[in-house]
Amino acid sequence: MSIIEEINYNPTVPPKRPTIAEWYSGKTILITGSTGFMGKVLVEKLLRDCQDIKGLYLLIRAKKGVDPEARREQYLKCLIFDKILDKNPDIVNKIRVIKGDVLEKDLGISDNDRNEIISNVDVIFHCAANVRFDQPLRPMIEMNLAGTQKLLQLAEMVHNLKVFIHVSTSYCHCNFDVLEEAGYDPPHDPLGILHMVRTLDDNSLAKVTPELLNGLPNTYAYSKALTEGLVISYGSKLPIVVCRPSIVTAARKEPLPGWVEGVNGPTGLMVGAARGVIRSMHCNPDFPATVIPVDTAINATIVAGWDRAHMVSNKVEFYNVCLSNKTLPTWGEAIECGKRFFYETPLSFGLWYPDGSIKKNYFAHLFCVIFFHYLPAYLIDFVLPIFGHKPL
Numbered sequence: 337m338s339i340i341e342e343i344n345y346n347p348t349v350p351p352k353r354p355t356i357a358e359w360y361s362g363k364t365i366l367i368t369g370s371t372g373f374m375g376k377v378l379v380e381k382l383l384r385d386c387q388d389i390k391g392l393y394l395l396i397r398a399k400k401g402v403d404p405e406a407r408r409e410q411y412l413k414c415l416i417f418d419k420i421l422d423k424n425p426d427i428v429n430k431i432r433v434i435k436g437d438v439l440e441k442d443l444g445i446s447d448n449d450r451n452e453i454i455s456n457v458d459v460i461f462h463c464a465a466n467v468r469f470d471q472p473l474r475p476m477i478e479m480n481l482a483g484t485q486k487l488l489q490l491a492e493m494v495h496n497l498k499v500f501i502h503v504s505t506s507y508c509h510c511n512f513d514v515l516e517e518a519g520y521d522p523p524h525d526p527l528g529i530l531h532m533v534r535t536l537d538d539n540s541l542a543k544v545t546p547e548l549l550n551g552l553p554n555t556y557a558y559s560k561a562l563t564e565g566l567v568i569s570y571g572s573k574l575p576i577v578v579c580r581p582s583i584v585t586a587a588r589k590e591p592l593p594g595w596v597e598g599v600n601g602p603t604g605l606m607v608g609a610a611r612g613v614i615r616s617m618h619c620n621p622d623f624p625a626t627v628i629p630v631d632t633a634i635n636a637t638i639v640a641g642w643d644r645a646h647m648v649s650n651k652v653e654f655y656n657v658c659l660s661n662k663t664l665p666t667w668g669e670a671i672e673c674g675k676r677f678f679y680e681t682p683l684s685f686g687l688w689y690p691d692g693s694i695k696k697n698y699f700a701h702l703f704c705v706i707f708f709h710y711l712p713a714y715l716i717d718f719v720l721p722i723f724g725h726k727p728l
Contacts, residue, residue, distance in 0.1 A: 522565025
């Protein structure tokens, strides 16, 4: 600090922070899960609004016979990058594809790439996760818990790490009525569970899974709760922030209004309902539809990283990336709104007129599933071979 700065220094007035784009300027960023829905929007947002970043390292699984340069070209063919590339084709030079996999030992990264990451990276966004709700315990633990552990171990070696952003979920602690922006004790010892998963066979693991979940709805929520516990244990070693988005849906505005990739979560329900296949859903229609557009979630995640980097703290910070219940429609209102749009603009391929509803009562829902899901499906599969088609 210069003499003039010392004279003018006022400890009661905090120094002015750089803007978000200014702070990310000159930074080298490592991103996992960049091929996923949220990961692609994150990469696009950083390239578009933080164009002075030094570079992006994208940890992407190798494809047999496809070198990293070809993988980068394939990746950038996604239509959300079209506007950026039209405006500034040279921006692709900021992207470096690192061959790696969170499921492999030491992330499957070569020694040269590891040394480059350790020497150059300033910010890490950890978005890679298995987000399936119907998976057995082993793949969820290996991907979400063990994968995060490997990345944290790499982050410990990075020379100039400013912040580690871990993307979690608002549904990692479903047993609590209110989720505070704070850490919670994991349901079990994360490393103990990891050891157990690597020791037991599939049958033994399937038998103990219900007891381990202890009321949690699925192995996804359980694995994310364990992962948060592991991340908290690194709070004194690394500058970490955990972002917990709720149900992430199509973009509200950026990179393209309505853009979505994949049919997980509400998107799959909406597509199935629009095609007339899904006729009933067991849910309370009065509950708020706790969804958030992907661009809102990514913007919040980027801001959270910027905010955490300016904190002097030896603990993990938490941000619940959700919309206020006051602004959210109910699930019933969301369904009716979706019907209205699909009636006005039907899909090009539909099996049945889009209809159906939400059922509070489980038995009413089960009745509709039998008579409007299973029986029509079996009937169609019976009739199709008569006309020379394969059953669906």
